[in-house]
Amino acid sequence: MITIEFNEVKQSFYGRHIFGPLTAQLKGGQITAVTGANGSGKSTFLKLAGHLLRPAQGTVTVKTESGELTQAALRQHLAMVTPELRFYDRLTARENMAFFLGLRGLSLTEAAYRKILDRVELPASAVDHVYTGEFSTGMRQRLKMAVLLACQADIWLLDEPGANLDEAGRAMVAREVQAAAAQNVLVALATNDPGEEALAHACIALAGN
Ligand SMILES: Nc1ncnc2c1ncn2[C@@H]1O[C@H](COP(=O)(O)OP(=O)(O)O)[C@@H](O)[C@H]1O
Ligand SMILES: [Mg+2]
Structure with a gap:
């Protein structure tokens, strides 16, 4: 099992x-x-x-059964959804996905790709042919979830993943987060959304200044 330990941070x-100190x-x-x-530091x-x-x-x-992970080794385990992740506007969503997965040495079969689009509820017609710059913020957020799922990582760091998503989108995030945890993924979820907070098994409350 993977663990992340904060010691007197x-x-x-x-x-x-x-x-x-935390x-x-x-x-x-x-x-x-x-x-x-x-601003509390999530x-x-x-x-x-x-x-x-x-x-x-x-x-x-960060530790696995075989010991502490170096920063470089940790990257192989990580997948993130954060506001800092940006897609290239003049690439299609499909090209963006291929680019970000390619950086990690990953590619998807056509069947796996279609399955992930289904899971994040993005229409293949948009993902295959529309520039990401033309996506709504909610569609971009779904695309971030698609990249996350494709990474098959065992640590998920999600920074307000439900932001900009409609009710169906937030339900999709909830479903995927729960499914991942059931598969032993470590999920850290920065949130102010009571619905997302309710998914959690543990909570770290940062007080703010
Ligand atoms: N790289 C940085 N340099 C200086 N200040 C930072 C940096 N990153 C975050 N901060 C400050 O730390 C505080 C916490 O930020 P953040 O972690 O983004 O909070 P939250 O996500 O809870 O809104 C904020 O006051 C922010 O301005
Ligand atoms: Mg934040």
């Missing part, structure tokens, strides 16, 4: 305290909600969890 930027463990098979007001927490930011103090350790 204190985060600050330019001397300004954000949160901590000690917490996130586990494979569990959905952990990371909650708190705007997105920062996810970056620390993914070793995309070094803590100002304390340690963040």
Whole structure:
């Protein structure tokens, strides 16, 4: 089982305290909600969890059965949905998917690709032929979920995944998050949405300043 351990982590930027000291463990098979007001450090927490930011103090350790993962090894396990992920406007959604998966050495068979589009409820006609720049924000969010699913990662870092999604979209996220946890994926879910919070087995509440 995969775990992420925060040990006495204190985060600050330019001397300004954000949160901590925080000690917490996130586990494979569990959905952990990371909650708190705007600016409380939810997105920062996810970056620390993914070793995309070094803590100002304390340690963040990711372990599998075979021991601690290095930053490079961790990347093979990670998939993320964050506002920072941007698609190329003048590529079709399909080309964007192929590009981001290609960076990870992955490609999809036609059947697997169609299956993922079905799961995120995106019409193949749009994904195959429409420039991503013409997508609505909700469609782009669904495309981010599609890339996430295609990665087959065992750590999911989701930063407000339901943002910009309609009710059906939020239900899709809930379904996929629960299915992933049932497959032992470690899910960290930064959210302010009570519906998303209700999915979680554990909650890390960041107080805010
Ligand atoms: N790279 C950074 N440099 C300086 N300040 C940052 C940086 N990243 C985040 N912050 C600050 O840290 C605080 C927490 O940000 P964030 O993690 O985005 O909060 P949340 O996701 O809960 O809204 C904010 O005040 C933000 O301005
Ligand atoms: Mg945030």
